[in-house]
Amino acid sequence: MALSHCATGELKQFVVDEGHGVKGVSELKLKTLPELFIQPVERRLDVSKVLPNELIPVIDLSNYEDPEVMKSICYAAEKWGFFQIVNHGLPLDIIDAIKDATHKFFGLSTKEKKKYLSQNTPSKNVRFLTSFNPDVDKAYEWKDHLSCFYVSDEEALQYWPTICKYQVLEYLKSSESVIKKVLEVLIKGLGIQELDETNQLFLMGSKRINLNYYPVCPNPELSIGASGHSDVSTLTVLLQDQIGGLYVKKLDSDKWVHVTPVKDSLTINIGDALQIMSNGRYKSVEHKVVANGHDNRISVPIFVNPRPSDVIGPLPEVINSVDNILYKHVLYSDYVKHFFRKSTNGKDTIDFAKK
Numbered sequence: 126m127a128l129s130h131c132a133t134g135e136l137k138q139f140v141v142d143e144g145h146g147v148k149g150v151s152e153l154k155l156k157t158l159p160e161l162f163i164q165p166v167e168r169r170l171d172v173s174k175v176l177p178n179e180l181i182p183v184i185d186l187s188n189y190e191d192p193e194v195m196k197s198i199c200y201a202a203e204k205w206g207f208f209q210i211v212n213h214g215l216p217l218d219i220i221d222a223i224k225d226a227t228h229k230f231f232g233l234s235t236k237e238k239k240k241y242l243s244q245n246t247p248s249k250n251v252r253f254l255t256s257f258n259p260d261v262d263k264a265y266e267w268k269d270h271l272s273c274f275y276v277s278d279e280e281a282l283q284y285w286p287t288i289c290k291y292q293v294l295e296y297l298k299s300s301e302s303v304i305k306k307v308l309e310v311l312i313k314g315l316g317i318q319e320l321d322e323t324n325q326l327f328l329m330g331s332k333r334i335n336l337n338y339y340p341v342c343p344n345p346e347l348s349i350g351a352s353g354h355s356d357v358s359t360l361t362v363l364l365q366d367q368i369g370g371l372y373v374k375k376l377d378s379d380k381w382v383h384v385t386p387v388k389d390s391l392t393i394n395i396g397d398a399l400q401i402m403s404n405g406r407y408k409s410v411e412h413k414v415v416a417n418g419h420d421n422r423i424s425v426p427i428f429v430n431p432r433p434s435d436v437i438g439p440l441p442e443v444i445n446s447v448d449n450i451l452y453k454h455v456l457y458s459d460y461v462k463h464f465f466r467k468s469t470n471g472k473d474t475i476d477f478a479k480k
């Protein structure tokens with residue numbers, strides 16, 4: 126099919142309904158980007174607004190209980206919303222295995238991947254998706270992803286794709302201790318003594334893991350891999366490969382900073398749920414991913430969340446010490462549904478919880 130010239134409707138069908146994804150378009154080796162993927166200028170990355178000499182904080186987690194290290198984590202969460210961690214304790218063979226499994230999943234035939242499209246999937250907790258929300262996105266993101274919501278090992282082993290399910294589960298299991306370390310430090314910074322059985326439920330009571338695939342793109346400068354958004358999680362633990370392309374908005378500015386890949390590191394970013402719970406002290410920052418003209422890029426975010434049934438709002442320990450309460454209480458699943466039903470648009474999801 127001469128898809129470079131075909132109508133946008135036909136291309137949507139090829140990409141979304143037939144499950145070829147953006148990877149299927151990439152493999153056609155088109156000379157120019159089809160209109161469906163051409164982003165309006167404001168959704169692309171404005172390279173004139175990139176600060177080339179800035180780095181987000183890189184924090185050594187080996188002595189995470191050292192007061193100076195704790196201070197640097199809370200500072201990064203307040204002033205950047207993003208930081209990279211090294212010496213995090215997550216075994217490198219488990220990291221390599223999930224990267225490899227991600228490439229293997231996207232290397233499957235369309236016939237296999239199609240089994241996980243929303244209309245075919247054996248469980249709504251596992252879905253193969255393209256763009257953010259193809260029902261409403263005016264221009265599609267140059268990204269495919271597999272999204273898995275963890276319910277239990279049993280459910281995952283029954284329904285998640287065999288080619289990656291063991292590696293994904295192993296990775297999720299071994300990320301638990303790094304998640305707890307970071308959360309423990311962050312809540313101590315809010316005046317909460319410890320991560321106990323009760324607060325663990327609403328801070329990290331549910332997890333979603335996405336396997337993201339950004340294939341080679343014919344005109345990367347006209348497109349976007351992931352358009353500007355903030356995550357709706359408590360926090361996100363992001364694994365990226367060495368290719369790069371993730372940009373973070375510098376707080377109180379219109380400038381962007383590249384999250385330069387640091388070997389064997391993980392990136393942590395604060396999500397909207399923790400911005401709300403901390404009454405705005407920790408920042409959930411806008412970020413976007415550019416497409417790449419030469420390499421296929423992968424990333425694997427773990428979204429650490431409240432449970433869908435939790436009602437979230439500024440925590441009592443936080444509002445005791447502030448005059449201005451910025452957010453109301455919202456049912457977390459309502460918040461997430463609101464996020465998924467619209468296109469991403471910078472930081473606008475949080476308006477849903479503003480007082």
Ligand SMILES: CC(C)(COP(=O)(O)OP(=O)(O)OC[C@H]1O[C@@H](n2cnc3c(N)ncnc32)[C@H](O)[C@@H]1OP(=O)(O)O)[C@@H](O)C(=O)NCCC(=O)NCCSC(=O)/C=C/c1ccc(O)c(O)c1
Nearest residue numbers: 249257272331333351356357358428430433458461462465
């Ligand atoms: C997400 C929900 C609400 C789903 O509930 P469920 O009962 O399974 O309802 P459902 O009817 O299957 O889904 C509800 C809607 O969400 C959509 N949806 C569900 N899962 C996904 C998904 N993984 N990706 C996109 N949309 C989804 C469905 O299509 C439904 O839309 P609609 O048909 O109502 O219009 C539930 O699992 C929940 O509350 N989870 C809380 C934890 C959670 O999942 N947090 C999200 C963290 S994700 C996050 O922070 C960032 C994600 C992101 C960022 C940039 C990108 O470019 C990108 O692609 C993704």
Ligand SMILES: O=C(O)CCC(=O)C(=O)O
Nearest residue numbers: 337351365371414424426
């Ligand atoms: O690919 C990346 O580096 C970031 C992806 C991301 O922001 C997301 O999936 O929410």
Ligand SMILES: [Fe+2]
Nearest residue numbers: 354355356412
């Ligand atoms: Fe994100």
